[in-house]
Amino acid sequence: MSESPGASFREFDLFVPTPEHALLAQTLHQFVAREVEPQAAAHDRSESFNLALFHRAGELGLLSVTLPEEYGGAGLDASAAVLVCEALASSDPGFALAVLAHSVLFAQNLAVNGNELQKKHFLPDAASGAKIGGLCMTEPAVGTDVLALRTRAVQSGEDYVLDGVKTFITNGGIDEHTLGDVFIVYATTGPERISSFLVEKGMAGFRLGQKWKDKLGMRASFTAELVFEGVRVPLSHRLGQEGEGTLHMMRNLEVERLTLAAMSLGIAQRCIEVMIRYANERKSFGKPLREHGQIQRYIAESFAEYRAARTYVYDTARRMDLRATGQRIDADATKLFASQVGKRAADHAIQVLGGYGYMGEYVVERLWRDAKLLEIGGGTLEAHHKNLAKDLARDPARVRR
Numbered sequence: 174m175s176e177s178p179g180a181s182f183r184e185f186d187l188f189v190p191t192p193e194h195a196l197l198a199q200t201l202h203q204f205v206a207r208e209v210e211p212q213a214a215a216h217d218r219s220e221s222f223n224l225a226l227f228h229r230a231g232e233l234g235l236l237s238v239t240l241p242e243e244y245g246g247a248g249l250d251a252s253a254a255v256l257v258c259e260a261l262a263s264s265d266p267g268f269a270l271a272v273l274a275h276s277v278l279f280a281q282n283l284a285v286n287g288n289e290l291q292k293k294h295f296l297p298d299a300a301s302g303a304k305i306g307g308l309c310m311t312e313p314a315v316g317t318d319v320l321a322l323r324t325r326a327v328q329s330g331e332d333y334v335l336d337g338v339k340t341f342i343t344n345g346g347i348d349e350h351t352l353g354d355v356f357i358v359y360a361t362t363g364p365e366r367i368s369s370f371l372v373e374k375g376m377a378g379f380r381l382g383q384k385w386k387d388k389l390g391m392r393a394s395f396t397a398e399l400v401f402e403g404v405r406v407p408l409s410h411r412l413g414q415e416g417e418g419t420l421h422m423m424r425n426l427e428v429e430r431l432t433l434a435a436m437s438l439g440i441a442q443r444c445i446e447v448m449i450r451y452a453n454e455r456k457s458f459g460k461p462l463r464e465h466g467q468i469q470r471y472i473a474e475s476f477a478e479y480r481a482a483r484t485y486v487y488d489t490a491r492r493m494d495l496r497a498t499g500q501r502i503d504a505d506a507t508k509l510f511a512s513q514v515g516k517r518a519a520d521h522a523i524q525v526l527g528g529y530g531y532m533g534e535y536v537v538e539r540l541w542r543d544a545k546l547l548e549i550g551g552g553t554l555e556a557h558h559k560n561l562a563k564d565l566a567r568d569p570a571r572v573r574r
């Protein structure tokens with residue numbers, strides 16, 4: 174008997190599309206339960222990055238799911254990157270952010286935009302976690318308006334000389350005294366001409382500036398200012414051609430936004446689970462909280478929004494080509510939507526738990542603080558509004574595609 178045409182369509186699992194994704198999901202599930210969750214609260218409290226856990230993630234292959242196999246990666250797709258970020262953020266969004274900055278903003282960016290020699294030299298250590306990477310885009314006076322950046326690179330013989338300051342750089346430091354290992358730095362090489370460079374710890378004139386302590390959330394990731402004073406960067410450390418930095422930036426921002434949206438999914442999922450359990454156990458006025466209509470609304474709306482966001486994020490991941498650009502509409506829209514869903518779910522969870530929700534021991538307080546970053550980092554809500562309105566005006570037919 175021939176299979177009905179709809180059979181494979183109905184069997185397709187958007188969230189775990191292949192056996193490789195299923196294996197990854199299982200590894201993540203165990204790693205999160207056994208190794209991430211037990212340390213999450215302590216690293217939030219001490220505002221410290223867990224280097225040993227990062228190395229462990231490297232051993233399990235979780236830092237390199239999208240990197241080509243020849244450099245130590247798994248050669249998987251955007252759906253795999255989304256699985257990693259969602260799962261880690263369901264327990265420890267700060268740690269998830271450090272992993273994302275390393276594996277998506279640095280390693281994946283290099284895998285797409287670097288040449289063979291650069292990839293051979295840097296990617297195996299990025300895949301294993303032996304070296305920690307990050308991305309330097311934001312500057313003290315330039316965030317959303319990123320094309321106005323001021324860090325300059327001027328060619329001098331076989332080198333470029335780099336001068337400028339970058340701020341809010343995740344993995345900029347590993348601790349208060351130790352610089353991260355290697356960064357992609359966007360700098361101008363002429364009027365309206367941005368280029369990308371690989372800058373390594375140990376290059377003269379490159380140092381750790383201000384360490385941002387006392388952050389609202391994401392405290393298990395280290396955020397720092399990085400200072401470049403006459404840093405001589407060899408020509409071999411430029412990614413692509415001069416002036417291609419804007420393309421690198423735009424291409425990488427698409428997967429960055431998608432994976433940040435995935436982090437919001439992890440936060441929402443955990444908050445909903447906490448709410449459901451608490452509303453079943455806690456009684457008021459002689460019945461479980463879940464029987465009170467207003468509590469039902471918090472749970473039901475959070476769940477419906479989470480499912481909608483999750484479907485949109487995974488459907489966008491399924492279609493995303495990691496080597497291409499021009500996928501900005503869904504990258505922006507998924508993050509615009511999911512980041513607010515994550516924050517609202519955390520807010521609802523605190524409300525359902527009442528006073529207990531306000532206490533660190535009950536987890537949702539930490540997730541609520543972490544959730545806010547996702548409305549700012551990698552593009553603010555307003556930046557997404559601006560991009561979406563512009564892109565949709567250019568291509569109104571996109572609404573129906």
Ligand SMILES: Cc1cc2nc3c(=O)[nH]c(=O)nc-3n(C[C@H](O)[C@H](O)[C@H](O)COP(=O)(O)OP(=O)(O)OC[C@H]3O[C@@H](n4cnc5c(N)ncnc54)[C@H](O)[C@@H]3O)c2cc1C
Nearest residue numbers: 308309310311315316317341342343549550551552553555
């Ligand atoms: C914890 C953390 C980690 C980070 N990690 C990194 C990293 O690893 N690498 C990196 O390069 N950066 C990183 N960032 C920086 C982050 O991407 C920026 O903070 C973000 O892009 C916003 O830039 P800004 O802070 O300069 O705000 P601004 O751009 O100054 O914006 C301030 C406000 O004005 C609004 N605004 C600005 N322009 C417009 C406009 N045209 N129309 C309407 N509203 C507007 C913004 O939406 C926002 O509400 C991180 C930030 C944080 C907090």
